[in-house]
Amino acid sequence: MTGPAAETATRRRAAIWYDVVMNDSSPAGDPPRRPHPVIRIRPKHSRRVRTGHPWIYSNELEASPELQALEPGSVVTVVDSGGERIGTATFNPGYLIAARMLSRDADAVIDAAWLAGRLERARALRDRMLDTPYYRLVHGEADGLPGLVVDRYGGICVAQLNSAGMERLDAALGEALFGTLPIEGVVIRRDGSGRRFEGLDSAPPVSLGKIDTPVRIVENGCGFLADPLEGQKTGWFFDHRENRARAAALSANCSVLDLYCYLGGFSMQAAAGGAASVLGVDRSASALDLARRTATENGLADRCRFLRGEVFEALEEFVAEGRTFDVVIADPPAFVKVRKDLKPGLRGYRKLVRLAAAATAPGGILCVASCSFHVDAPMLGEQIRRGLADARRSARILHLGGAAPDHPVHPHLAESAYLKCLFLQLD
Numbered sequence: 001m002t003g004p005a006a007e008t009a010t011r012r013r014a015a016i017w018y019d020v021v022m023n024d025s026s027p028a029g030d031p032p033r034r035p036h037p038v039i040r041i042r043p044k045h046s047r048r049v050r051t052g053h054p055w056i057y058s059n060e061l062e063a064s065p066e067l068q069a070l071e072p073g074s075v076v077t078v079v080d081s082g083g084e085r086i087g088t089a090t091f092n093p094g095y096l097i098a099a100r101m102l103s104r105d106a107d108a109v110i111d112a113a114w115l116a117g118r119l120e121r122a123r124a125l126r127d128r129m130l131d132t133p134y135y136r137l138v139h140g141e142a143d144g145l146p147g148l149v150v151d152r153y154g155g156i157c158v159a160q161l162n163s164a165g166m167e168r169l170d171a172a173l174g175e176a177l178f179g180t181l182p183i184e185g186v187v188i189r190r191d192g193s194g195r196r197f198e199g200l201d202s203a204p205p206v207s208l209g210k211i212d213t214p215v216r217i218v219e220n221g222c223g224f225l226a227d228p229l230e231g232q233k234t235g236w237f238f239d240h241r242e243n244r245a246r247a248a249a250l251s252a253n254c255s256v257l258d259l260y261c262y263l264g265g266f267s268m269q270a271a272a273g274g275a276a277s278v279l280g281v282d283r284s285a286s287a288l289d290l291a292r293r294t295a296t297e298n299g300l301a302d303r304c305r306f307l308r309g310e311v312f313e314a315l316e317e318f319v320a321e322g323r324t325f326d327v328v329i330a331d332p333p334a335f336v337k338v339r340k341d342l343k344p345g346l347r348g349y350r351k352l353v354r355l356a357a358a359a360t361a362p363g364g365i366l367c368v369a370s371c372s373f374h375v376d377a378p379m380l381g382e383q384i385r386r387g388l389a390d391a392r393r394s395a396r397i398l399h400l401g402g403a404a405p406d407h408p409v410h411p412h413l414a415e416s417a418y419l420k421c422l423f424l425q426l427d
Helices: 004-020 065-069 112-129 164-168 170-180 193-198 238-249 265-272 285-297 311-321 339-358 377-390
Strands: 038-040 055-057 074-079 085-091 097-103 134-139 148-153 156-161 185-190 203-209 215-219 222-226 255-259 277-282 304-308 325-330 360-370 395-401 420-426
Touching (some): 074 097, 085 164, 112 148, 148 215, 156 170, 164 170, 170 185, 215 238, 222 285, 238 395, 238 420, 265 285, 265 325, 325 339, 339 360, 360 377
Parallel strands (some): 255 325, 277 304, 325 360
Antiparallel strands (some): 055 097, 074 085, 134 148, 215 222, 360 420, 395 420
């Protein structure tokens, strides 16, 4: 269901949700709003959350039958062992991250109006930094909305619900997005890998309002096509905006190899920046189809070519042929999604650097990125050093970048500083 009927249905669901589940303030004459259930922190375990950490772990809470009986995602009042009320959170019994702080106000009413306030604050920050309506609008805990990611594609917003609390707030979120932003459609996605840590199943996306796919976005002056319904994550990766601009500035008159190119973000901007030729490699046929369309629409099809295949296999062929490129960009998906995969994932980064370095011409530029938050910058740097040694190449680091500023970092959550991107010149 799309169009006005969908919006009306969303608002009707939101109204029922607020009155029945969220205990929203009632109109005059109705019974007063019921207080939220209470969760109590064990003695000597409240300091961390008091100093600003947005999570409370299950072993930090006093257990009780009432606690375990709460529905996943319930809004609760957080109380310390002495009875002092600390704030408002969502609660998910039975999981490591048991509570996610929403507000330091223990009396906060978590409804569409509250969500709209957080969304408006996030929007104002992005509008200060960017002059086009294409950006990450909400970056989870860093924007005070734990378990939620929202990307804006002009008149469409795509929301990923990654926690039980945000799952229960879906109707209120849709209401708040339509009420806060000049948009025509919202896509709700329930396929993030983090959902399984909350006991949540994946589900097909839900469209509210008007959604025409693929959507068109603009980044660094270059137009792109993205699929918010079937594409990876929300359809596009805004986090590399500044890294793509840097790569483009280094690509004039160069041959460029873009590994794991997806929709051609690095490829297209390198070509627009004056690259002599660009080859993008990815295994997704649908993503490469959109990349080719984007190249044609930008008048860059004569310099951009896209190859479907596995990156390691393609690199091994290039190395065997002695084929090199002036600029090589390696932006793989997360090799380490859970901590138990750390060792094999690090070996993967080392191998990638070895092969990518062998495919980089003398004096050329190698750009290596990692979006695995379990792999911090020193770990990645060590694998880059080892990979370069394996390839018998020396290098100098030109720049260490991260995610664009519309992906703010929560000072207590290293997980929110997940992206690392190194630019090196190889001898």
